[in-house]
Structures are given as structure tokens and as C-alpha cells.
Amino acid sequence: MSDSQDIETATTAIQTSQVAQPDSKTRRYDRQLRLWAATGQSSLESARILVCSGSATSTSVLKNLVLPGVGHFTILDAHVVTPEDAGNNFFLEGLDSVGKSRAEEAVRLLSELNDGVEGQANTANLDDILEKDPSYITSFSLVIAHNLPSSTLDRLATLLWSNTSFPPLIVIRSAGFLAEIFIQFHEHPIIDSHPETPASLRIDKPFPALLDHALKLDIENMDVIDHGNIPYVVILVRALEEWKASHNGSPPKTYEEKSEFKKGLLARKKKADEENFDEAAAQAYRVWTETTVPNEISKLFSDPGVTSLTPSSPAFFHLLKALQQFSSQPPHTLPLSSTLPDMKSDTASYVHLQKLYKARAEEEKLVFKSILKKNGAPVDDAIVDEFVKNAHGLKLLRGEKWGSLDADKNALSACLKGNTKETATHLALSALARIQAANPSVQPTEDDLRTAVLALIGGELPRSSSGEVIGESELEEAIGELARAPTADLPNTAAFLGGLVAQEAIKMITRQYVPVKGVCVVDLIGSWTGVVQP
């Protein structure tokens, strides 16, 4: 390239780049679009969230949903701002807010964070709405409730559980340094879970074009530079084929065979510094790790959603059914992923290999689509593409109703044995809620709390096989803390929960990443989180 050409490229670049440059909305959301992309963002922007109470914790949650651009939020709160509220809530303006509607003040100040978000205050009473207008509540896409009186919370949870199409509910309970959150939902399918492990390259089961390419390569007569640039995938496919030819069609199986295979790979080097052969040796496990349908995925095939599929089932189950049929045919794998990791190679060899993978992935996707079509299950093309691309990370969560754990004494006992400090903290919070429901104006004592916990678990703490009582000290620690600060909505605890709950809400709304299952307990004295799950 001459200099004059460069100047020309440079000037045209500036002109065209103004076209390619992202708009101000994309720039504003840049740091989060790198996590959940445009699809996640558009789900977020169409979400409508109802938050019950305008407490410090509630506004902390909302702050973290308004900033990334949730579509709409409503704060439902009939209270006026007290001096106590004005002291611990960043979305109130000190004494100026005292006496005004807590919902209205908080909505006004939260709305300042993002012009693109619609906020609404509702000063009605939640119990009245539950009584007279439950469809108002079910019209939202997600409901979040902080420290509701337990009778109200139970009614809300029962309403939202009564129909599988009703929105999920995130329950938050907190006092002082201790807290817990729980997501109530029926089922939650996730196509893009962002798994850590990449999809198989299928080196052990090479597709015809890959095998053909690996076998036809004239490796012996290659010059030294080309030889040092053969992608490891090709080296492995070729070496495996040659191995099988001399071992009755079997891959290396024993430890000795595997070592021998690896040694053989390194012996193929023409020069000592050929990194591609080092890579091949490091990746050799791919040769004897059989590519099959991962266990977590094949388990989904026996989910009731698949086994009792009807034409009106959600698309996810039609896709799972088609995936089951696809993988029941040879080579008994998931559809090939077109993503090729980087590897030592020259441009031409790498791009050629990438093309082979892309072409094959496209073919297999067509096979998958034809199965769907034969099943009479039309699914939007973009969703099918997403599904096939992320097939190795599919998830289906099935949730439980709020309160089901506390209704099951055996489960509580088992949890106490397995996750002692988490369950002890959960029990103490349940006990506190019960006492406050029975007598809202009285400060509970440690004795009150202990009695309420024992009532929950059926009289006494469980014992280990050696006869030791389980969870006593953990329970005393939690009870003591709650008796100390039974109604404290601490700014730091509120902020922590604000982050935690918003993160879970975003995962629920975008259907990306994996939300927490079970009761997630937070202890900000020990600075830990943990999950209680039967």
C-alpha cells in the first residue's frame, strides 16, 4: 500500500464510520450489551415490573433496573414518608419528602435516572387490590415484594401461583444484617445460559467434509512453514483416523495408549517449535472423550413438558422434542456448533476449517428445522437459530411456591442438616415474620423467636447420627441478631439486596444466565451468601 492510498482510506473511513458509529442509546448501554446483547436488552425494555413497597431495599432494587433500562415500573405503596424513611432511603429528599406519598416521591427520584423508563406510583392498598382487582397485579411481567406482612405476602404468592401464565414473584425479607430472597416461578426455560464450557468440536466423530479434508492433506510433502500451521483439529482428526486403522477401529483407551498417542503427535513435528503440535497434544483428550448428548440435556427429554407435548405447548418444548429426535439419529450428538476456537494456524487454513464447520452446522440446522416442520411445530427462525447455537447449554428450571418449604417439616430438617447456617437464618426470618404478623407493634424477644422456630420445625432441632443437636449455635446467632434489629432496613443491606435482586430479575426477564433456585440467604456479619434447597 502506498501512502496516498492510505490517506484516501483514512478519509473515507471517517465518512463511513459516522454511519457505523452506534447511536446514543447503544453507547449508553454499551457495558451491559456486552453481557446480554440486543435480544436481552429488548426483553428488558418490554418488561413491566411491580414493586410492593417503597422501602430503602425496594428503591435499591429499582435503581438497578431503571439504570439498565427496564420498560416500566410501578411502586405500590400506600404509606407517607416518615422521618425514619427519610434517613435511610437515597430516593427520598430528606425532610422535604416527609409527609408526602412514599410511592410518588420514590418514583419521581428514580425516574430521573433514565428518561427511557416509565415509572408510576400507586398509592392504593395491596390488600384492597388483591381483593378487588387481582388482574391488575397479574398484568405485570414480574412482581417484587419486600418485607410485606406475611398474610398479605401469602395472598399475593397464592394469586401468582394460581396460573402458570402469571408473573414470577421475587420475595425479599430482611432485618438488620440478615436477609433472604426467593423466586417463585412455575417453569423457566433458558436457551442462552452462557455456559462456561464450549460446545464439542466433534473430533472423535468428524463430519464427512472434515474427515475428508484431514485425510487429503499432503502433510508429508508440506513445506516447514505450512506444516507448522496445520490447525490442531486437523492434526487430531488425522492422527485418530490413523490410530484407529491400526487398532481395530478403536480410539486410544488405556492410560498407556493415550500416552503413546500423545507422544505420537509430538513425534510428527518437523521442527521443535511447532506450537500447533503442542496444542494438539494438549487437546488430545478430545479424541477419547466421546461426544454425546450431555447428561443435563438428555434429562430434559424426559421432562413432562416434552413427554406430554401438545400443539399448544410453549415453543421451548417443541424445540426440545425436535432436539431429542435429532440426537436419536447417528452420530447421536447435538447439532454442530459453528464456533471454532482460535488455534495456531495461518489465515487460509484456519478460515478454510471455519468454513467447513459453518457449512456443516448450517446443514444440521436444516435437518433440525425439517424435523420441527414434520412435527407441525412452526417456530420463529431467529429462535431456532438461537436454540441450535446454544443447544449444549439449555436449561429448564422448575420452581416452587413461596412457603412450600416452611410447610414441610421433614424438608426443613433435612435442609438444617445439609445447609445448617443458611437454614437456621431462614428459620429465624420466618419466625420473625410470624411474630410480626401476629403482633406488629411488639418487639420480639429471643425467646419469642426461638419458640416460633421450634414450632416451624415440629418441636425440636434435628440430631446427627451421633446424637448431636444440629444448628443450635447457628440458630442462636441468627435469633440474637433479629432480636437486636427486627425492623432495621440497613442502607448497606438494602444496597446489597438491591444488587442481588436486580441481578436475578434481569436473569428472569432476559431468560439469559441462570437464576437462583431455592431460598438464597444473606448474612452480612459473616459476609456470606448461601442457598437453602431441599
Place this chain on the structure above:
Amino acid sequence: MAAVNGTPSSGDWPNRYFHVDQILDKPGPRTDPAFSAGPVVKDFLRNQCKILVIGAGGLGCEILANLALTGFKDIHVIDMDTIDISNLNRQFLFRPRDVGKPKANVAAEFVMKRVPGVKVTPYFGKIQDKGEDYYMQFQLVICGLDSVEARRWINATLFQMVDDDNPESTKPLIDGGTEGFRGQARVIIPNMTSCYECSLDMLNKPTAFPICTIANTPRLPEHCIEWASVLEWPRVHGDKKMDTDDPEHIGWLYEVALNRAKNFKIEGVTWSLTQGVVKNIIPAIASTNAIIAASCCNEAFKFATSSAAFLNNYFMMIGTDGVYSYTFEHQRRDDCPVCGGEELAVEIGKEWTVERLIEMLVERQNIQIKKPSLSSANGTKHIYFQAPPQLEAATRPNLEKKVFDLVGDAGDILVTSHSLPFSLNLRVSYV
């Protein structure tokens, strides 16, 4: 000005601290017996404690708001950055009209307006502008930075300030960091816990592309972008500095990278990827920042009030798959150049040149010194110096010499760097 940010009545109203006072009025089962519940602890927190926040960005905004609400009334904040539009998805003290203004000033202003009676003193500049006398005035330092370099600097500076005869000179450092759905908060107490330098090898290794791949065998869109920024920019623009915040510069890189990608039939060069690669962008969201900032402030609150045991000493969480967190005691490294005292042993080849040794110092996970200067015999014999220019020129010929020939068998080398306020003792042995 004790009266302004001092006495309980200033800016306070009855029941203002109703929530926090439940904690401060009596101990809990896990509270240290030394805790003096009631007026004493409240007076210390609200009238005497002076706290420094380093960084007014994603974590800093959250930290300032939390500290103000919990009752810290004398807060200082340092930040050298100005506000960019891409900050607005999480840095909630800033509005579109603030773009271009100093973060520290806007954040301080906002918190003072929203939380009456709290004094926030901003400094728009670098932490390195300030000396020991400045840092000595604080009881606590909270750090919410995205720069490894700055954290190493403040960590080493606080360690150097410790005077055994003066307990006040030990300044706890609470450090937070986030990346996407992950984050960590830790408490560093000089000479008691491990330090930031001890954990350098826990950092994710930044992706570095070999120059020969970029120049000759690009395979990924990233390789084309690196080619545009590392090789083409200086070739075409000479000494003109690339400004990764200037959309015209990014646009130029994008076009150049796109053309190269087309020539090599590589797909995937986009504006967003170009920006991500050249600015080394780390995804960031409000929710993760909130969790980590709250953790930091909670430790600061527990530390300042003794109302509950504080974190010993590391909390990390990952929110991608459920809620996973791990709380543990991070261990000191005996050969940590800041807190360990022992020499760091390295094995090198007998044939190694000084240049090769310097490359290793830059790259090794537990060293990572960007521009190291080397000397031997307790610093008296220069091996290679990066600056000043005369010394650099005088020592440059040593770069091609063998380390063994310069320092011999019992090879002790002193490594220093302008960017770090400490030196590293290397004990070299040969294989």
C-alpha cells in the same frame, strides 16, 4: 468546621438513624465485647471518622451514597476521570447534562444535596498527586477502581505509612472490583492480612495476541483490530497519539480493521468489538456494582463501629449461574514485595539476556511490572534504567548482555519502576 459535620443535631432530625441505631444501640451475638454501644460509637462514626473513597465511578457512586446513609459525615473522594455517556447505565449520580465534567465533583455535589449534613470533599486528580500526610488523615480507605496499577500504588503506599510506634498509622484498605456478573470485596489491614500485591496472580490474564499473528496470520476479528491499532495507526499517523475516546479515531481503526478482515475473509469486525478491543472494555452493570459496593461499605461500617466482626478477608461472588459466593481468608505470600519481605526466587537460563529477563518481568502473573529498571549489588550497579534518558542510553547496551555475565552466580537483582512505590528483590538462579 466540627460544628457543621459534627454535633448530632446538625442536619439530623429525630429518628433519622432509626434503622442504623438498632445496630448501634446494643450488641448482637457475634459482636466484639469491646463494642461501646450507644452515644460513643455514634459520636465516632458521625463526628470523628474521616473516610477516603478512591474512585467515583461504578463502585464509587454506590459507595458514596451508602456511606452517607449509614452516617459517615466526613467523606473524601478522589477520581481523575470525567463523565462519559457510557457511564450512565450504572453511575447513578450522573445525568446526561454532566457528560464531560469531573466525576469526583459531580458525585460529591449530588450526595451532599441528597443526604443533608454530609460533607463530601472531592479531588479531581490522581491518587499519586497526594502524599503520606494526605492519606494519614483518614481512618479508613475504600477503593473502587478498575485500574490494577492504581490499586498496587495505594496498597504499597498504605503499607509504607505504617509506623510501629503509632497505631493510627495503620490504615485498613477495603477494596472492591467487578466484571460483568462477578465481583469481589476484600479487607486489607497492613501487616495483618494478605495485601493486594499478594494476589496479583489471581487476576485474569489479559488476552495478548502475539505480534506475528497480528502481522502475518490473522484468524480472528480481534487480530485485525490489533493490526489496525498497534501497527497501522503509528505507521500512518506517526507520533499523533491515538485517543480511544475519540469516535473518529475508533472509526478509523474500525474501517482499517474491516478492510483487513475482508482481505483475509475473516468475519466479525464490528464497531463495538473494535472499541472493546482497543479500550480493553470490561462489561459492567449497576447490580453487580451495588452488591460489591454494599459489601465494601458494610465492612467499613463494621470496622468503624465494631458493631459486628468484619470480613476476614475476601468475599467473591459469581452471579452467572445462580448465586455463588465464597468467603475465605486469602493468605499472604512470603515473597510478596510489599508485605512479604522475602526475596522472589526466579529461575532463568544461563543464556538469557537482560532484555529477555525484562520481558519475563513484564509478563509473569505475580510480577507484572510494566517498565522495570534493574540494578545489582544493592542498587549500586546499574543494569538497565528506563529513565532518565541519559541513564537509559548509558545502560542500553546491557540489554543484549547475558544476565549471568552481569550479576554472576549469586544473582541478586533489585527491580524498581516509576509506577510502583516499592522495589522487588529478585534472587536469580540458572538452569
